[in-house]
Amino acid sequence: MSFAAGQGSGRGSGASPVRVALLGSGGSIGRQAVDVLARNSDAFRVVAIATGSQAGVLEEQARLLHPIAVALADGDAAARLDLPAGTELVGGADALESLATRPDVDLVVVATGGMVALRSVLAALDAGKIVATANKETLVAGGHLVMPLARRLAAGVAAAPGGATHPLASPLGWLRPIDSEHSAIWQCLVGERHAAVERLWLTASGGPFLDSSVADLATVTPERALRHPTWTMGAKITIDSATLANKGLEVIEARWLYDVAFPAISVVIHPQSVVHSAVQFVDGSLKAQLGTPDMRLPIQYALTYPDRLASPTPAVDLIAAGRLEFRAPDEDRFPALRIARAAGVSGPLASAALISADEVAVARFLDGSLDFNGIPRLLDAAVDRFGAGSPAEPSLEQLINLDIEVRRFAEAYP
Ligand SMILES: NC(=O)c1ccc[n+]([C@@H]2O[C@H](COP(=O)([O-])OP(=O)(O)OC[C@H]3O[C@@H](n4cnc5c(N)ncnc54)[C@H](OP(=O)(O)O)[C@@H]3O)[C@@H](O)[C@H]2O)c1
8 A cells, every 4th residue: 555644544634535344344343333434424435344144234334335345244145135226245255355455445444253354354454455453363363464464564654755753654553453442552652662661551341240259150141241331342252351351362462462572461450441441651651541431432543543533422521430440350260361361472373272262162151051160161271272282373274274173172162
């Protein structure tokens, strides 16, 4: 991608709209991304959208956004799609990749779960697209593949005349986090030097069972676990928040995004979910980003960086918030946090095994074939079994094969 002055998102004044492909448009993040994009239709032109199985939602989104191309992974439902004139259906196993790498796309928003979009993310970066990702697997399993591409793109911009101070001269300009914690850290880091960073603080709400005993946790039902106290999200991430596995995945994500070593990444429980995360600097300063818990904010920041646009989300009312609490996480009651961090320290193979095992563990908890405390037990067993193998840095194909093997193991786990 070529870059021009004022093109960070690139929404510069007078700039033409940024052309967007949205993968996973029917999910929790996808629908909120559609809301942000539709509200800012002068700044963004949605060229392509894709979802998995929700034909009705895709049709509705196509009528709202008038994309040039759409994809639906469910082939039977795709055959019956009723699309507006001017919108074509792209089919086939590589539909996501072909949407993400279209020549008329500048920026790809990744809102799919699991590993399904990893190949497309790599292809998009390789083709010089900006990638804004909510998807954790992209970094947890594929950070060693993704970040070198983002660094290469940033280095290309930095080497151009006048490029060193351009927003795209940083890997974060190309691989943009949507996860609220990582967006917060990104926002705190703008204008700061890497050498000045001492510690990253990831905040965690603690989920619905923050004060439950280990015995209580054994009796947790899916219905109770799906009731998150502060955020409304997809089912998988809501269960991950309840076990704190999600925070462990976020530690790994942060390690890749910000190039900070694991011992310098801390987790702090903050039940109000107002402080989205913080950065501690060598002079003892702590910078935090605060906001109403609404994913449309980090989605929008990833789209408009380095600019900010008005949003429908009200700012936090500090006086109404009154009191903000912080405390250390309890890794004895929530061992998934410790297991995930240890997997991250072990390396990409263990992190990838963790991700695949967790998908199955959460699905099994939801279908009643695994209890709540069984989730961390399964994660531990999978990381133990698959995490120490070789190669230490698996290729995309090796990651896909590992995913199949780990899933098989996790499905058969007692
Ligand atoms: N939700 C949040 O607030 C939040 C916050 C931070 C990070 N994240 C991360 O963001 C990612 C998405 O989370 P979510 O909660 O939005 O999940 P979700 O509600 O389950 O949505 C995932 C979407 O991906 C779509 N999809 C699945 N396979 C596909 C395929 N082959 N091609 C195209 N689309 C496909 C699904 O389509 P159908 O529904 O049409 O089948 C679904 O709409 C996860 O990695 C999560 O950890 C989420």
